[in-house]
Amino acid sequence: MTDNEKISILQNLIQIPSVNDHEEKVADYIISLFEPYSDKVQIKKVPFATGRTNLVITMGNPSGKHLGFSGHMDVVDPGNLDHWEHDPFAGVVDEKADKLFGRGASDMKSGLAAAIIIMLEMLESGTSIEGQIKLLATVGEETGEYGAHVLTQQGYADDLDGLIITEPHMDGIITSCKGVIDYQVTSVGVPAHSSRPDEGVNAIDNLMQFYLAAQKLMSQHTEVNAKLGKMTHSIDIIEGGKQVNSVPDYAMLKGNIRSIPEYSNEQIFTDLQQVVDDLNASDPKMKLAIKFIYPEVPIVNGENSLTKLAQKVSGKYFDKILPVESSSGANDGSEFVQAKKDFPIILVGPGNGSSHGYDEYVDISQYLTSIAYLKDVASQFVGVLASV
Ligand SMILES: [Zn+2]
Structure with missing residues (x-):
């Protein structure tokens, strides 16, 4: 040709x-x-x-x-x-x-x-x-x-x-x-006037508890793969709240993990799901849910x-x-x-x-x-x- x-x-x-x-x-x-x-x-x-x-x-x-x-x-x-x-x-x-x-x-x-x-x-x-x-x-x-x-x-x-x-x-x-795991966590609250926040459930407050727990947990994955280096975790999107005088009834974040064979994708799914389950169990007002989007193995x-x-x-x-x-x-x-x-x-x-x-x-x-x-x-x- x-x-x-x-x-x-x-x-x-x-x-x-x-x-x-x-x-x-x-x-x-x-x-x-x-x-x-x-x-x-x-x-x-x-x-x-x-x-x-x-x-x-x-x-x-x-x-x-x-x-x-x-x-x-x-x-x-x-x-x-x-x-x-x-x-x-x-x-x-x-x-x-x-x-x-x-x-x-x-x-x-x-x-x-x-x-x-x-x-x-x-x-x-x-x-x-x-x-x-x-x-x-x-x-x-x-x-x-x-x-x-x-x-x-x-x-x-x-x-x-x-x-x-x-x-x-x-x-x-x-x-x-490296493998890739994208995940999304949603938090559902109850709206209320911000002058009486106790009457509502703040979805952002609850979502931040997941944020902190996930960051802490993922930062413990310190093993280094000889070819790929370390696993990485980054929370890249946060959305929540509509206006400054209303308690937000919804918030959402998305995170991205680049995985290595030392930590299987399945193990990461289980660990993050556990964070969500533990937080939901700790407080009846906590309504978090997680889903994983097109995970890819290393x-x-x-x-x-x-x-x-x-x-x-x-x-x-x-x-x-x-x-x-x-x-x-x-x-x-x-x-x-x-x-x-x-x-x-x-x-x-x-x-x-x-x-x-x-x-x-x-x-x-x-x-x-x-x-x-x-x-x-x-x-x-x-x-x-x-x-x-
Ligand atoms: Zn391409």
Whole structure:
């Protein structure tokens, strides 16, 4: 495939504004690219909701090693369009600057395009592979990894021997990621005139008791993971009260935890629920409730063949062997890691720090190099029998 064709596939993907929705349009476009090879691939749409479908495309032999490529098809909102120099959904190319602009140029339609192109090039050249390559294109990664959740639940990752998530990161190979737990606590009180607060129940006062107890409890999680560091906890949103002369009857807070394997997510759920239960039991006027929103487990890979291979091959394409790194951000890997079989997951793909920002971009040369690099890794991992 020519470089121009590779660039135009990325432009076409960016031109489908799949902002936290409409991933089916992206899936349909990808399917159209594989149509000429319909006798050599299995294509499966795995729906999540109306207009939102995951896509699984498999090529190669069921015997041999199975490598997954995963990328999400959703993008985040472009925000205030006045701040964009280039239309976020045009896929503008500035050849002089070696940049392609657009929402998703970095996170992660370039990574998604890379995986698609690798498979298309193998099909185009008639490359016969020993194992299998499977594209797992997901919905809703940016808002809770629920596409990857559906695919994992339905067993689409159970046969994998390795998974490459082509999220934007080209300085190293990420093999460990912290887990994420978002939680919300609500407090219900009784309204009253603020001149007679004793006649009401102040929802903010009660919520603050949870705040203090949770901060104290979470600060006791001091163990340090060798790869990921410490668990973190941050209460980031508090709302409550309507006006200054009324006792508030409702208050709410939201907290964010970045977890490490030393403290299981289940243990944290139990501990925080216990704080709520104890406070409710301590005072009949206390009405607190907690819920957890899209929790994600941490990923930690030990030494494995996929990471070693990805490192070894990197020396050929970049000016250094890519180092092994860790991240405190969540990604679809937190869902895929819950598949029935253990397999290494690595995160490496084209893109940069412009993700989610105005005038998001990818360096075109980096995009093209990443395709060649990842294709080499994939070929060596699954084994190539012959090219026609
Ligand atoms: Zn992403």
